[in-house]
Each structure stands twice: as structure tokens, then as C-alpha cells.
Amino acid sequence: ETGVTQTPRHLVMGMTNKKSLKCEQHLGHNAMYWYKQSAKKPLELMFVYSLEERVENNSVPSRFSPECPNSSHLFLHLHTLQPEDSALYLCASSQDTPQDREATDTQYFGPGTRLTVL
Amino acid sequence: GESVGLHLPTLSVQEGDNSIINCAYSNSASDYFIWYKQESGKGPQFIIDIRSNMDKRQGQRVTVLLNKTVKHLSLQIAATQPGDSAVYFCAENSPYGQNFVFGPGTRLSVLP
Numbered sequence: 001e002t003g004v005t006q007t008p009r010h011l012v013m014g015m016t017n018k019k020s021l022k023c024e025q026h027l028g029h030n031a032m033y034w035y036k037q038s039a040k041k042p043l044e045l046m047f048v049y050s051l052e053e054r055v056e057n058n059s060v061p062s063r064f065s066p067e068c069p070n071s072s073h074l075f076l077h078l079h080t081l082q083p084e085d086s087a088l089y090l091c092a093s094s095q096d097t098p099q100d101r102e103a104t105d106t107q108y109f110g111p112g113t114r115l116t117v118l
Numbered sequence: 119g120e121s122v123g124l125h126l127p128t129l130s131v132q133e134g135d136n137s138i139i140n141c142a143y144s145n146s147a148s149d150y151f152i153w154y155k156q157e158s159g160k161g162p163q164f165i166i167d168i169r170s171n172m173d174k175r176q177g178q179r180v181t182v183l184l185n186k187t188v189k190h191l192s193l194q195i196a197a198t199q200p201g202d203s204a205v206y207f208c209a210e211n212s213p214y215g216q217n218f219v220f221g222p223g224t225r226l227s228v229l230p
Contacts, residue, residue: 111160
């Protein structure tokens with residue numbers, strides 16, 4: 001166990017559905033991340049939150065909408081997704097905010113949500 | 119641009135042998151590197167890290183070597199065990215953004 005949990009572990013949705021992925025970290029970290037992992041690409045960073053503020057958004061389509069209500073929880077709201085959005089969505093957290101480059105930046109990952117868009 | 123790549127997408131080793139997984143990185147300004155292990159159905163798990171002011175770092179059965187001259191990173195696993203079967207990712211701390219750039223991963227298969 002890494003101290004980062006994600007729910008649900010598996011999700012199947014249609015293109016017109018709206019769903020949300022949830023991530024919770026029990027490590028007291030200040031930064032949280034959403035990544036997309038598909039079969040043929042390296043891990044792709046989607047969003048970064050530092051102290052509940054979004055600090056990076058890597059040109060992610062607006063059909064993905066993150067929310068960070070507090071430093072322990074991170075959501076990814078999904079709507080009108082496409083089949084190519086099917087992937088493993090990973091949440092991670094790190095102790096230090098990304099701006100603190102002198103500190104150890106190790107990220108701890110959750111188990112991921114396997115998303116299938118029909 | 120930034121990129122982290124792996125030389126070998128797959129690696130098969132006999133149980134008990136040593137494994138070496140390689141990684142090339144493109145940005146000479148990167149100063150922190152991590153190796154992750156990802157087992158089937160799980161998220162990436164931290165294995166070992168190294169800063170650019172070091173050439174070598176050892177953990178339990180694992181050693182990471184950093185060659186800044188050729189921008190090369192390797193992970194050595196001693197006495198490879200069946201439980202080591204997984205995909206291994208290297209990641210560099212990007213000096214241009216605030217986060218890591220991950221390589222595509224190498225699948226390690228341990229043969230009985």
C-alpha cells in the first residue's frame with residue numbers, strides 16, 4: 001500500500017455519461033497529480049495541484065475536469081468522453097510542492113482506475 | 119525537447135541472474151531521477167532514486183547507476199526473482215516544468 005487510494009478501480013461508461021474518479025492520499029502530502037497511462041504511450045501528466053491550487057495543465061481536453069477540494073482529495077470529472085480516452089488513470093501525490101526543486105520530489109502512485117469508454 | 123526513453127522494451131532473464139535495465143535521457147539539466155516498478159493491475163511503485171551529484175546508489179538488491187556524460191541511467195537487480203517481473207520506468211525531474219518526464223517502460227520477465 002502506498003497511502004494513495006483510488007476509486008473506482010474499474011469504470012465502463014458510454015460517451016454521453018458523466019462520471020467522476022476519486023483519489024485520496026493519507027500521507028500528508030502537499031501536491032497531487034493526475035496521469036493517463038495508455039498501452040502505447042509513456043505516462044502522460046494531465047494535471048498538477050499544489051496546496052489545492054492547479055499549477056499545471058498539460059493541454060488536456062475540457063472533457064476532463066479536475067477538482068481538488070483539499071490537500072488530501074483529488075477528483076477527475078469526466079463527461080462526453082471518446083473511446084480513445086480509454087486508459088488507466090493514475091493519481092499520485094508528493095510531499096513537496098513542485099516549485100520546491102531542492103527537495104525530494106518522489107511521487108507515490110495509487111493503483112489507478114481502469115476506464116473503458118464505449 | 120524533453121524525452122526519456124528506454125533502449126529495450128522487453129527483457130527476459132533467468133531466475134537468479136542479474137538484470138540490467140537501461141534508460142536514456144535527453145536533458146542534461148535534469149538533476150533527479152527515479153526508477154519505478156509497475157506490476158500488473160497496480161500503480162507505479164518507487165524503487166530507488168538518485169541525484170545528479172551521485173554516480174551510483176545502492177538499495178536492497180537494486181543499484182542505480184548514472185552516467186551524466188552520456189545521459190544514461192541503469193537499474194541493476196541482483197539475483198532476480200519471479201516477484202521482480204514487472205514493467206520498470208525511469209523518470210527524470212524536468213527542469214523546464216515542475217514535474218517528471220517518464221520513459222515508455224521496460225517489461226522484465228523472469229524465467230524459471
